[in-house]
Amino acid sequence: MHKVVIIGSGPAGLTAALYCARANLSPLLVEGLQVGGQLTLTTDVENYPGFPQGILGPQLMQDMREQAERFGTNFLTGDVTAVELNTRPFKITLAENDQISTQALIVSTGATAQMLNIKSEQKYLGQGVSTCATCDGAFFREKELIVVGGGDSAIEEGMFLTKFASTVTIVHRRDSLRASKIMQERAFQMKR
Ligand SMILES: Cc1cc2nc3c(=O)[nH]c(=O)nc-3n(C[C@H](O)[C@H](O)[C@H](O)COP(=O)(O)OP(=O)(O)OC[C@H]3O[C@@H](n4cnc5c(N)ncnc54)[C@H](O)[C@@H]3O)c2cc1C
Known part of the structure; x- marks a missing residue:
């Protein structure tokens, strides 16, 4: 059983992972289908402090991942299809029907823009x-x-x-x- 499971590998999930890992909680982060989250879809990120020249979104997310990994975050490729929060430990079901249990759960599944679905x-x-x-x-x-x-x-x-x-x-x-x-x-x- 895990102490902490984090769902989502965007900035929120990776920040949570960094803090949990540095608190010796050995978090497990389930990455989801969009590894690195929404910022992997963009080029220049100009409003992230510490990068006066800006930084490419995918690079920023790669750096965040490495930083979280460095302190002991474990990563799992997969999508969560269900969570059972009525009883402890919490149960998490993955797309392949694998189940994991955890004492604490952080949901950082972000958002998805509603697109027009036009060609270009x-x-x-x-x-x-x-x-x-x-x-x-x-x-x-x-x-x-x-x-x-x-x-x-x-x-x-x-x-x-x-x-x-x-x-x-x-x-x-x-x-x-x-x-x-x-x-x-x-x-x-x-x-x-
Ligand atoms: C094109 C574009 C450009 C942007 N540019 C900027 C910018 O320049 N500056 C700025 O501040 N913000 C920018 N943003 C907004 C920024 O990307 C978001 O605010 C930020 O990514 C939100 O982070 P998050 O971690 O909450 O969620 P997200 O980045 O949305 O990540 C969500 C994560 O949850 C995972 N997930 C979702 N459902 C499941 C599931 N069922 N099981 C497992 N995992 C799941 C996804 O795979 C993903 O990894 C931009 C967004 C886009 C789309």
């Missing part, structure tokens, strides 16, 4: 197509930007992007926005 979007992801305004907005200074979606997130991201872009156009499917009224009011006040 994977090709241009990180090169003009982005899923994170706060991460990538600064790359698009004085550019004409399009935000797809009509909900709160789209409007919030769109308003944030006005700090950088020459124009921000919201493209949405319905005849009215799904975003909350207050968000809409703020956005329409920004109309030039």
Whole structure:
């Protein structure tokens, strides 16, 4: 039985692993299908402290992995399909139906952007197509930007992007926005 199992190998999972490993808890980290998490999908990461020239996302994740490994993190390739938290120790089921048990569990399974599933979007992801305004907005200074979606997130991201872009156009499917009224009011006040 493990003392700590961590699910997810993104920045959150690897940070948790580093701290657990340095506390002599010999954590087991289950990496999931996207080894290294979302930052492996991008090129330059410019907002991570300690890298004045920026660092490539995959390199940053490789470094985080090595750092966690150095202090005794064990890695398991696999995807978790179920967790049983009603009784202790907790039981974790992997895709191949293997089971592991643990005294403590850290879930750091992150998020997945909802894509449009159009042909070119994977090709241009990180090169003009982005899923994170706060991460990538600064790359698009004085550019004409399009935000797809009509909900709160789209409007919030769109308003944030006005700090950088020459124009921000919201493209949405319905005849009215799904975003909350207050968000809409703020956005329409920004109309030039
Ligand atoms: C293209 C792109 C560019 C970005 N650029 C920046 C940037 O420049 N600066 C910035 O600060 N942020 C950026 N971000 C956002 C940043 O990547 C995320 O905020 C960050 O990765 C979240 O870390 P996380 O560890 O919480 O989750 P994630 O990175 O999402 O990792 C989740 C992990 O959980 C695993 N997992 C999920 N489900 C299971 C399961 N059932 N079983 C096992 N494992 C599972 C996945 O395989 C993955 O390893 C960017 C995101 C994208 C997509």
